Amino acid sequence: MSAAFARRYRGATQSDALIQFTADTQAMEAAGYRPVAQTWRDEGSELVLDVAYKHVSLAPRSIDGQPVAADERIASLRRVVGELRRYGWWVEHQSDEQAVVVMGHGLSGATHLAHGVMTLATIGMWGIVWWVHYGLRKPRRRLVGIDASGIVLGARYEPGRAPSFGRTFSASGLIDLPPDAAVVTVYAWSVLNSTIICEVEGDQPPAVAVKSIDLHPKEYEWFEVYLTANPGPGARLAYFVLT
Numbered sequence: 001m002s003a004a005f006a007r008r009y010r011g012a013t014q015s016d017a018l019i020q021f022t023a024d025t026q027a028m029e030a031a032g033y034r035p036v037a038q039t040w041r042d043e044g045s046e047l048v049l050d051v052a053y054k055h056v057s058l059a060p061r062s063i064d065g066q067p068v069a070a071d072e073r074i075a076s077l078r079r080v081v082g083e084l085r086r087y088g089w090w091v092e093h094q095s096d097e098q099a100v101v102v103m104g105h106g107l108s109g110a111t112h113l114a115h116g117v118m119t120l121a122t123i124g125m126w127g128i129v130w131w132v133h134y135g136l137r138k139p140r141r142r143l144v145g146i147d148a149s150g151i152v153l154g155a156r157y158e159p160g161r162a163p164s165f166g167r168t169f170s171a172s173g174l175i176d177l178p179p180d181a182a183v184v185t186v187y188a189w190s191v192l193n194s195t196i197i198c199e200v201e202g203d204q205p206p207a208v209a210v211k212s213i214d215l216h217p218k219e220y221e222w223f224e225v226y227l228t229a230n231p232g233p234g235a236r237l238a239y240f241v242l243t
Contacts, residue, residue, distance in 0.1 A: 175236060
């Protein structure tokens, strides 16, 4: 699909066309598109709804230093959160500007109780096992948002404290692609055990997949993105890494 396109929904009544539109919009949003314009008209015995869709960028960027429009930031945040859901993150809280996403559910109350009983029975020695188990299963909470310039941010979130992006746990960016690109190497901080979202943006974006992640812990870290087709002129790779 291109960055913008239109679809047509027909029905004997307005409700018939809207039912088709509602079902299709859900699929479009999952694919990264949102409706931006709607027009009704009569065509014989049918009512026709023409809808224009626009691609929602994972990494919107300002033009000539102007802030990214609020509706674009809101749509992009929803898109990023939707992609994170696919990788196992669940949403604890979400607003138009920020979202708190969590990986893992931690230890259940019953598990804590069992560990407590074993710790008492072993005069505290089992507490080491309890502590290690808790550390391995401790949920990761991250605050995700998009700033005025369109940069996707992720930071550690601690309940009870004011949300802040002072210390980021993410990396994001846009990379211009050669028209014949097949493999793209992206250098980013701390990609090990991270969630990596990539997408090619252009008139005819090919599907992309993260084939492998190669690390050099002392100097730099990177991952490779393999493209299933040549991106063509003017295409860019948008990426977001959440640790």
